[in-house]
Amino acid sequence: MIQSQINRNIRLDLADAILLSKAKKDLTFAEIADGTGLAEAFVTAALLGQQALPADAARLVGAKLELDEDAILLLQMIPLRGCIDDRVPTDPTMYRFYEMLQVYGTTLKALVHEKFGDGIISAINFKLDVKKVADPEGGERAVITLDGKYLPTKPF
Missing domain, CATH: 1.10.260.40 (lambda repressor-like DNA-binding domains)
Known part of the structure; x- marks a missing residue:
């Protein structure tokens, strides 16, 4: 059960x-x-x-x-999800994702709406992948893929 x-x-x-x-x-x-x-x-x-x-x-x-x-x-068991307290993350790695959303969040929203219409990208019907790739300029890069199903807003 x-x-x-x-x-x-x-x-x-x-x-x-x-x-x-x-x-x-x-x-x-x-x-x-x-x-x-x-x-x-x-x-x-x-x-x-x-x-x-x-x-x-x-x-x-x-x-x-x-x-x-x-x-x-x-x-x-189905967990009570969400691991970030109601504050800005202090862990440096998690903070960088927060920072990315602060900088690019409105861009992501605008592009999703322009390409798909009014709606959201699901975090339930979702896939995540992290890859490490060589940087042609030296060092390494992180390639992070967020693959979520688009769910349109439905008027009622």
């Missing part, structure tokens, strides 16, 4: 335990996600308390991380 959480603290505590186990076992998120049939980003979001895993995936991930049955069950 599908279960839902009403408090995010239990999943955040589990995320801390998962990250500790991941570090002790020297695993990557890709290695943990391998064999689940799910995207690395989706499994990572679940491990960090933002998504629910199907039972088979939760058991596989749980075995890799040596999680107990309660933890495996928690991974299957």
Whole structure:
């Protein structure tokens, strides 16, 4: 039976335990996600308390991380989503995404509306991918793909 959480603290505590186990076992998120049939980003979001895993995936991930049955069950529960408190993020990486939205948010909104019309890009019917690529000018670049279904506003 599908279960839902009403408090995010239990999943955040589990995320801390998962990250500790991941570090002790020297695993990557890709290695943990391998064999689940799910995207690395989706499994990572679940491990960090933002998504629910199907039972088979939760058991596989749980075995890799040596999680107990309660933890495996928690991974299957629909979480109370949202990890950023009602303030500007202070973590430098998360702040840069906030900054990107501050600078380019209105541009994204204008371009989405111009190309699609009035509506939103779904964060539910959504895919996320992060790739590391060589920068022709030296160093490395992050290529982040946000792939969400467009949902038009419907007059009523």
